Amino acid sequence: MQKRVIFRSKSLPYLLVLPQIVITLVFFFWPSYQALESSFFIEDAFGFSREWVGLRNYAELFADPGYLRSFRTTLIFGLSVAALALGMSLGLAVAANRVLRAAQVYRTLLIWPYAVAPALAGVIWYFLMNPSMGIVAYWLEGLGVEWNHYVNGDQALLLVVVAAAWKQVSYNFLFFLAGLQSIPKSLIEAAAIDRAGPIRRFWTITLPLLSPTTFFLLVVNLVYAFFDTFALIHATTEGGPADATSVLVFRVYNTGFIGQDYGSSAAQSVILMALVMGMTFIQFRYVERKVNY
């Protein structure tokens, strides 16, 4: 039952939503508009003058092999983070769902990484993996793997993927656990009576029934990997070596604040905004409906 509140005065409801509207306008719409506007100009580094150039900033971006490489890096990065974070958290959630005793403690402990700030998470992994003093790097050396993410671009990418995924596992875990717990127990029991072993039950019953959760988390994780990992990359690899971990968000910062090319940076932001909007649309369109059944 939805209870409708009727306001007698016409101005009161507007007054009540005003703070939210003001915040949205000042902190979201205004900067967005500024970015959109700047993307059509070329500005000198000190902000004294600017010149209208139309779509030239965009045209240059798409002609720049470095930018296109960033697109590719972002895609690899995003998909790897999502795959790793989803896989690990699903495994943990399945395990947690079987635990009867101390489940609450287990769950609480698994949520902790989510409370760690992205930059801090980056630093933790930076220390663990540091070629000269990191413990994990030391172990790897013992296994015969030469670890140096300052030199090896693939290893640098792997490092940020692992660090980013690690942080997202907690969030995914919570959703997967809730999803698993909402699957009626009798379905699993019926499958057991239908001669399906635990592994077959997982693939044919549990996983399909989790698909709405999985799809939702996939979108959330991709958005996270694409747009929320700046601090982490900034704290660990700073986009390097040789642009190997320079994902799109990081490039926005690099172009704007290091390269002082505000027009190009703004154009990159606009492209990112379009991407976010696209993914949000997909999420609303498909996640709201139940996937698969």
Next chain:
Amino acid sequence: MATLNLNALGKTYPGGVTAASDVSAEISDGEFVVLVGPSGCGKSTILRMIAGLETITTGQLDIDGSRVNDREPGERDIAMVFQNYALYPHMSVRKNMEYGLKNEGLPKAQIAERISEAARTLRLEGYLDRKPRQLSGGQRQRVAMGRAIVRQPKVFLFDEPLSNLDAKLRTELRAELKALHHRLGATFIYVTHDQVEAMSLADRIIIMNAGRVEQIGTPMDLYLRPATRFVAEFIGSPSMNMLEGRIGADRASLSFDSAPPLSLRGDLPGVEGQRIALGVRPEHLDLAGDSAGRIDLSVRFVEQLGADTVVHGAVSGAEVPLAVRLAGVQRHETGTVLPLSYAPGNLHLFDADSGRRLEVEAG
């Protein structure tokens, strides 16, 4: 086709709660056995132990003479129909029925054959490609039965399969179930809390209370000779009238705390002064033609059911509730007193403390 042997089965949960204890029964091949009792009596636990969904903490379960305590549900050659249907929501009706057969590794042609046969029997032919959510409650329950039938198991287990359906559908499906059992000739074990379902379906009923078996017998055994006061009150609707009192000095009358003594023909069992409960079913009381009534009922309210009339009230002069079921449509005003008679053979006596049945020696 199977016999089951429940040998002192018991279930105690890790927390120390005992759901069932010392449940023994022999179920023969092709029998329709109904486990009945109030909620929490342990009947579902017993069924789930037979299915292998709950571990058996004490006792032994044999299917066809071999111990199955430690076998997985899938290895017991059973099929189960759940109260909430438990259909796989992401699979079509056909896929739902196929699932178990595919897991068994049955050839495709045979699977198709079994499914079309089951669909024909259950009138589901037009629905094979639908998803469960596109079906009504009754259809879903038929799919659940279909999923069990195609497996051709030794034993069918039913866990309150009809309780989510409305009354009319329930009656229909009850008849279908009975026909199904007749056609398949398989062993059925059926759990319900509804005594009407139990009476109408069962070859034999196992009636449970507080984790223990109260009585095992045919529906008529339970109706005509209930072994305990619990069984007497559980079976039959409206339930049996119980008059509690003491055996009189002559052992042929029953004295109540606040009513004139009731004289009975024949000797009462037990000793003088023993507290007993005298039971008589509402349908076994009748209006006395003249003043020869044995019990007087003062009328409180009347339920007109069409085929018969149930008059509720109390024993005249005492606050002991009493109901009588009279044939046809009858009018009785609140406050009037009806003299009632009964045949002595229809009386049941129970020990008031233990609830055990006491045999009346006919005089």
